[in-house]
Amino acid sequence: MSRLTRRGFIATGSAVGAVLASPTIVRAQGKVTVGMAWPGMQDAVWSTSHKLLNEFAAASDTEIELVFTAADMDVAKQASDANDLISRGVDVLLVFPIDSKAISSSVKRARDAGIPSMAFLRQVHADARDQADVFVGIDAKYQQLSSARTVFEKMNADGAEISEVLWVSGDIRDENSRLRGVGLQEACDEYGATIAQDLVGNWDPQQAAAALAPALKAYPNINHISVASDVMMSGVRQVLQDAGKWAPHGDENHMYLSSVDVFPIGLELLRSGHLDADTIFDVTGMCRTAVELMPRLAAGETFDSDVLIQGPVFTPANVDDPEMQAQLWAT
Amino acid sequence: MVGEMVDTSQTYVPRDSGVLKLWHWLRSHPALLPVVLSVVMALVFALTVPNFADLRNIMNIFGQLGFLGFLCIGMTYVMVAGGIDLSSYTVVSAAAVVGATVMVATDSTVPGCLLMLVIGLAFGTINGIAIAYLRMVPFIVTLSTMVLAEGFAIWFTQAQSVYGLPYAFIDIFSARILPMTWGISARPVGIPVAGIAVLVAALILGFVLSRTLYGRRVYLTGANEETARISGIRVRRIKFSTYVLAGLMAAITAMILTADLGTATTAMVRDVRLMDIIAATVIGGASLKGGKGSILGSMFGLLFLTMLSNAFNLLGVSPFIAMVIKGTVLVAVIGLDVLRAK
Numbered sequence: 001m002s003r004l005t006r007r008g009f010i011a012t013g014s015a016v017g018a019v020l021a022s023p024t025i026v027r028a029q030g031k032v033t034v035g036m037a038w039p040g041m042q043d044a045v046w047s048t049s050h051k052l053l054n055e056f057a058a059a060s061d062t063e064i065e066l067v068f069t070a071a072d073m074d075v076a077k078q079a080s081d082a083n084d085l086i087s088r089g090v091d092v093l094l095v096f097p098i099d100s101k102a103i104s105s106s107v108k109r110a111r112d113a114g115i116p117s118m119a120f121l122r123q124v125h126a127d128a129r130d131q132a133d134v135f136v137g138i139d140a141k142y143q144q145l146s147s148a149r150t151v152f153e154k155m156n157a158d159g160a161e162i163s164e165v166l167w168v169s170g171d172i173r174d175e176n177s178r179l180r181g182v183g184l185q186e187a188c189d190e191y192g193a194t195i196a197q198d199l200v201g202n203w204d205p206q207q208a209a210a211a212l213a214p215a216l217k218a219y220p221n222i223n224h225i226s227v228a229s230d231v232m233m234s235g236v237r238q239v240l241q242d243a244g245k246w247a248p249h250g251d252e253n254h255m256y257l258s259s260v261d262v263f264p265i266g267l268e269l270l271r272s273g274h275l276d277a278d279t280i281f282d283v284t285g286m287c288r289t290a291v292e293l294m295p296r297l298a299a300g301e302t303f304d305s306d307v308l309i310q311g312p313v314f315t316p317a318n319v320d321d322p323e324m325q326a327q328l329w330a331t
Numbered sequence: 332m333v334g335e336m337v338d339t340s341q342t343y344v345p346r347d348s349g350v351l352k353l354w355h356w357l358r359s360h361p362a363l364l365p366v367v368l369s370v371v372m373a374l375v376f377a378l379t380v381p382n383f384a385d386l387r388n389i390m391n392i393f394g395q396l397g398f399l400g401f402l403c404i405g406m407t408y409v410m411v412a413g414g415i416d417l418s419s420y421t422v423v424s425a426a427a428v429v430g431a432t433v434m435v436a437t438d439s440t441v442p443g444c445l446l447m448l449v450i451g452l453a454f455g456t457i458n459g460i461a462i463a464y465l466r467m468v469p470f471i472v473t474l475s476t477m478v479l480a481e482g483f484a485i486w487f488t489q490a491q492s493v494y495g496l497p498y499a500f501i502d503i504f505s506a507r508i509l510p511m512t513w514g515i516s517a518r519p520v521g522i523p524v525a526g527i528a529v530l531v532a533a534l535i536l537g538f539v540l541s542r543t544l545y546g547r548r549v550y551l552t553g554a555n556e557e558t559a560r561i562s563g564i565r566v567r568r569i570k571f572s573t574y575v576l577a578g579l580m581a582a583i584t585a586m587i588l589t590a591d592l593g594t595a596t597t598a599m600v601r602d603v604r605l606m607d608i609i610a611a612t613v614i615g616g617a618s619l620k621g622g623k624g625s626i627l628g629s630m631f632g633l634l635f636l637t638m639l640s641n642a643f644n645l646l647g648v649s650p651f652i653a654m655v656i657k658g659t660v661l662v663a664v665i666g667l668d669v670l671r672a673k
Contacts, residue, residue, distance in 0.1 A: 041651070070650040074601035076588055080395050084644035087388035088381075101494040102592040102599075105505070113387070127494060129593070 031063040032092065032298045035085030037078050037106065039098045040070045045121070045283060046096065048329045052287035053094075062295040066094075075102045082106035086113045091298035093117040094290065095132065097124065104128035116297045120290055123306070133297060136290045139308035140176045143260040143279040144183035148226050150277035150313050151258040152191040154249075160223060160256070164196040166215055168236065170203045170228040177203075180228045180260060196222060203228075205235030212239045227259040230266030230278055237274070248273030249316065262314050262328065270319040282311030283329045361616030362628035364667075368614070369635045376642045383645055386511065387520045394507075395637050397525025397587055399608055400630065402600075404529075404536050405580030406612045407629040408573040411540065413553035413621025414462060414469040416574065418454060419581045419608070420600040421480035426450035427585035428484050431493040431595035440500040447589075448582045454480055455578020459571035484597040493595040504590030525587045529630075532583075536576075537626030549573060554622025610661045611636050619665070636660075 041047045057064040071078035093110040097103035108130035110117045119132035170177030201208030240246040247253040262280040269275035286309045377384040409416045426447040434443030461472040507521025540546040551559040552569045589595045614632030617624025643653040
């Protein structure tokens with residue numbers, strides 16, 4: 001599970017499109033060399049994004065060379081790697097920060113050397129002295145908002161009562177989890193629902209189960225559970241099975257479930273009809289956008305806003321559409 | 332020639348073979364092996380790797396020596412005295428987060444730096460007492476303090492980075508002085524203070540180890556503890572002092588890294604770098620059995636590994652191929668250590 005941080009200004013939806021379709025596009029001449037200071041390759045997001053960035057770069061109209069370094073989660077090594085890339089004279093420094101604060105010093109060195117920088121997935125901390133020239137990340141708030149909104153719509157169509165929602169959140173210290181909670185709150189506000197209880201699952205199925213089991217007894221009439229990541233769904237399934245509420249959509253015992261990420265278990269539960277909506281953690285979209293921005297950044301174009309990717313909502317009805325399948329990366 | 336005795340030692344390699352001469356020379360001057368390796372490698376890379384000889388990159392390499400150089404110095408003393416310190420890299424994080432927290436709270440550099448020194452010395456003292464006076468096994472003791480320091484840092488910070496350090500602290504320890512221009516570097520490049528600091532420390536502590544009575548006692552303790560004791564050397568005190576010095580070096584590393592990164596975290600230095608530190612020290616002539624090694628050798632061993640990593644990054648070599656090559660170098664060096672001992 002990725003941990004995201006971000007500063008206040010976000011560009012969502014149409015703003016992303018506006019950034020990408022800007023009429024003031026300045027194309028870099030010739031080859032663009034991009035130095036990648038990556039945390040490592042052990043995590044699925046790190047390795048997948050590395051692979052996808054290479055694929056999109058190879059297909060780009062501009063010749064883009066990606067120079068890859070991996071820091072093995074060592075903050076000091078990531079700084080050294082960034083220094084090496086700056087010494088190499090890359091055109092753009094692309095950083096996937098291990099630490100959102102420590103990376104600021106590398107961003108500063110790049111700027112001192114006249115090299116623009118792009119932060120990927122994890123933003124340079126808002127309090128840091130030096131910010132990256134552009135941030136490409138995930139719109140965490142939109143993820144939960146869109147997922148919950150889809151379920152509320154479905155409940156309306158089914159004639160189900162919308163009143164209270166149980167919220168299985170991630171890590172309380174995690175900005176990503178906090179923003180997903182804000183997204184759920186906005187969806188609830190739109191449909192006149194309230195969050196009955198915030199249950200901290202710490203991105204862990206067993207902790208999610210431990211928190212959800214007593215809450216389900218305290219709120220026996222709950223008919224919608226929103227989960228911060230489908231990585232915790234095995235714990236949710238276990239609790240609902242014990243409570244006799246684990247049934248696919250259409251069954252009278254069905255519990256409406258909304259979630260985020262679309263990991264393999266999410267796909268499985270969408271197909272079985274147990275999970276009603278799941279917004280993807282759109283690594284593909286992020287990589288595509290990052291590659292599109294690289295030549296422009298190298299050419300000296302500046303960006304007023306961050307670029308936050310929203311990603312589509314997977315539902316049982318569209319889960320096997322080829323277009324949706326093309327978005328999958330974690331399966 | 333049936334039945335005729337043949338002296339294979341005479342015929343296998345001629346006594347005047349250049350290779351043999353070079354081998355004997357390197358065996359008798361182990362500290363010069365990394366010097367020769369580093370110089371040869373620098374020349375090869377300067378001619379073949381784009382931007383390697385650029386001033387910005389030279390200063391980059393020099394600055395990177397400041398990250399791990401102090402830890403290498405500490406490790407050299409410990410290994411020469413016959414021990415090993417696996418905890419140094421987590422002590423860096425523990426000292427850094429505590430000192431940085433105080434700096435942020437007081438907006439003052441001195442108390443935070445002093446606290447970093449105290450934490451580093453405290454862990455060095457724990458290691459020293461357990462190994463020298465309680466006769467515990469260095470590997471186990473320092474493995475335990477490695478976990479202890481890491482756990483302490485995570486508990487102390489709740490795994491959050493410490494940020495908002497006084498600018499004076501960052502500006503002093505991460506400063507670059509005497510800006511100059513050379514090669515493709517269009518913008519002036521300064522000499523990193525961290526690199527100068529480790530150079531000065533290496534000269535002083537190298538002199539102490541190689542030219543003073545204390546240094547000779549450290550060597551004798553590592554070479555043969557019993558003989559050292561019979562010779563009147565206070566072996567426990569010597570071993571204790573090397574671990575305390577290693578703790579001090581970890582504390583100084585904490586200051587330099589914290590300033591360079593502008594933050595203190597629990598993951599400032601990871602276990603992979605411990606391998607680099609040990610490898611640099613062994614390449615520099617130190618023996619895992621003690622009694623051998625030098626600060627000069629360790630510094631050039633570190634320079635050798637730093638240049639290797641740097642060149643791989645400049646060439647865009649996959650970091651995983653680089654890991655394989657570095658691992659191979661390490662195995663070769665340990666093999667060399669075994670050969671040297673024979």
